Amino acid sequence: MDVEELKILDHKKKVRIGLLMGVLCALYWGIWYAPGYAVWNMDILTELDVNLAIHDPNISYEMASTLECIFLTGFNAIFCAAVLFIWNGGLRKLPEFKRELVQVKGASKYFMMAGICGACAVSGTYLAANNCSPGFAAIAGLLYPIIGTIMSALYLKQKVSKRGYLAVVVLLVGGITLYAGSLITGGVAGAGNTTIGLIGGIMAAVGWGFEGVCAGKALDFCEPDIGLHLRFCFEAIFWIIVMVIIACTGIPIFSTVGKLLDPATFFAFLLLGLSFAWCYVTWYKSFPLLGVARGQAVGSLYAACAVIFLCVFFGPAAALNYDDDSMLIIVGSTILGLIICLIGSFLLASEDTEGMVSLREHKGGDER
Amino acid sequence: MMEGQPIKFRMLELFNEKDWWLQDIVPKLQEEYNLKGDYGRGMITYDIVELVSAGFLTEGETVIDEEGKFWQGHLLHHYTITGLGKEMYQTIVDRIS
Numbered sequence: 001m002d003v004e005e006l007k008i009l010d011h012k013k014k015v016r017i018g019l020l021m022g023v024l025c026a027l028y029w030g031i032w033y034a035p036g037y038a039v040w041n042m043d044i045l046t047e048l049d050v051n052l053a054i055h056d057p058n059i060s061y062e063m064a065s066t067l068e069c070i071f072l073t074g075f076n077a078i079f080c081a082a083v084l085f086i087w088n089g090g091l092r093k094l095p096e097f098k099r100e101l102v103q104v105k106g107a108s109k110y111f112m113m114a115g116i117c118g119a120c121a122v123s124g125t126y127l128a129a130n131n132c133s134p135g136f137a138a139i140a141g142l143l144y145p146i147i148g149t150i151m152s153a154l155y156l157k158q159k160v161s162k163r164g165y166l167a168v169v170v171l172l173v174g175g176i177t178l179y180a181g182s183l184i185t186g187g188v189a190g191a192g193n194t195t196i197g198l199i200g201g202i203m204a205a206v207g208w209g210f211e212g213v214c215a216g217k218a219l220d221f222c223e224p225d226i227g228l229h230l231r232f233c234f235e236a237i238f239w240i241i242v243m244v245i246i247a248c249t250g251i252p253i254f255s256t257v258g259k260l261l262d263p264a265t266f267f268a269f270l271l272l273g274l275s276f277a278w279c280y281v282t283w284y285k286s287f288p289l290l291g292v293a294r295g296q297a298v299g300s301l302y303a304a305c306a307v308i309f310l311c312v313f314f315g316p317a318a319a320l321n322y323d324d325d326s327m328l329i330i331v332g333s334t335i336l337g338l339i340i341c342l343i344g345s346f347l348l349a350s351e352d353t354e355g356m357v358s359l360r361e362h363k364g365g366d367e368r
Numbered sequence: 369m370m371e372g373q374p375i376k377f378r379m380l381e382l383f384n385e386k387d388w389w390l391q392d393i394v395p396k397l398q399e400e401y402n403l404k405g406d407y408g409r410g411m412i413t414y415d416i417v418e419l420v421s422a423g424f425l426t427e428g429e430t431v432i433d434e435e436g437k438f439w440q441g442h443l444l445h446h447y448t449i450t451g452l453g454k455e456m457y458q459t460i461v462d463r464i465s
Contacts (some may be wrong), residue, residue: 003431092407103464106463107374
């Protein structure tokens with residue numbers, strides 16, 4: 001085998017690893033919904049709901065659900081940060097963590113921004129799910145690659161091919177089709193305030209889209225594993241400050257925190273941390289290899305994975321929320337959506353990547 | 369200036385000074401950052417791949433390591449910093465100084 005053949009193979013291998021990272025990201029993100037769904041029925045959150053009602057009998061549903069979202073998002077970030085300490089310790093990267101943490105202007109400020117965007121996105125998802133419906137939240141979240149793609153081309157100056165744009169559109173159509181059945185039969189209205197739910201949906205799409213761009217900017221000159229770890233540490237610090245401020249006003253937000261010592265609850269939160277941290281590890285690793293637009297597009301397969309894992313762990317009726325009348329529309333749109341998502345992924349996976357040795361155009365006269 | 373700083377800052381500094389072959393720069397960084405062994409070699413090589421991907425470096429001449437000087441059977445690239453890489457290095461210098 002000559003050098004040229006080996007170079008082509010080497011490059012194809014790089015893109016293949018990037019795609020594998022994107023698919024693994026979708027799998028971990030999808031499976032995160034299983035403990036994320038189960039934890040709502042555990043004492044740590046059901047008793048928090050009761051305690052909030054005892055503290056203020058007139059508390060509205062929206063207020064109580066927002067406080068529970070803050071609690072859950074905050075502890076999700078804390079567990080992710082803890083899991084990543086073990087991960088980076090095992091990879092012998094903690095000295096690099098220290099080097100990047102102290103370089104605020106040079107590195108960590110971008111991850112601080114990514115952490116705040118991520119905090120906005122995750123809490124927005126919970127707000128949309130609680131106030132509208134989980135299906136609406138998933139669709140709103142799926143819109144993030146549009147923002148990510150536009151910003152990666154305009155701000156990061158990364159190359160996005162026509163086929164890449166087409167794949168993003170196909171994946172979006174697939175994701176929306178997945179949940180179209182639920183929207184047609186039930187609409188977006190849920191138990192809470194629809195306006196808050198819609199704002200939550202916008203927070204999810206804008207938050208994740210901008211997080212990818214902030215991260216992409218810093219990942220140019222930082223280690224992905226460390227960048228991700230810094231991002232979760234900053235998000236955890238942000239939520240701890242928010243929760244302490246809430247607790248100072250007398251609201252019993254920490255009243256059920258002792259329940260974390262219960263093995264089943266601890267295990268559920270550990271699974272949340274593991275799946276979310278791993279999803280982000282693979283997501284961030286895909287960006288330098290595929291670019292932000294393609295990395296986000298492959299990652300958006302999470303919607304399909306979430307449906308599959310929820311069906312496996314909770315049964316199709318509970319996962320898709322259908323009855324005898326709506327079963328045909330919901331199951332039909334879910335299967336159609338899964339097929340469209342697979343076509344979108346195939347478009348990306350089968351793209352000719354010869355011109356993608358670098359994700360950016362080089363300026364003329366670069367060479368020495 | 370960048371010794372002891374995040375590893376990619378140091379890489380950009382070294383590439384800004386001169387062109388490097390993969391088999392020359394990796395052992396130097398392994399020594400500086402105490403990343404000995406095959407694992408450290410793979411980690412630093414991956415970081416260089418990311419810098420190429422970001423458009424900061426370009427690959428020039430390439431040979432196959434047939435003698436096993438660095439990584440038998442693998443490609444050894446000669447890297448040159450790009451205009452974008454020089455700009456990024458200058459931006460980092462301005463930010464941290």
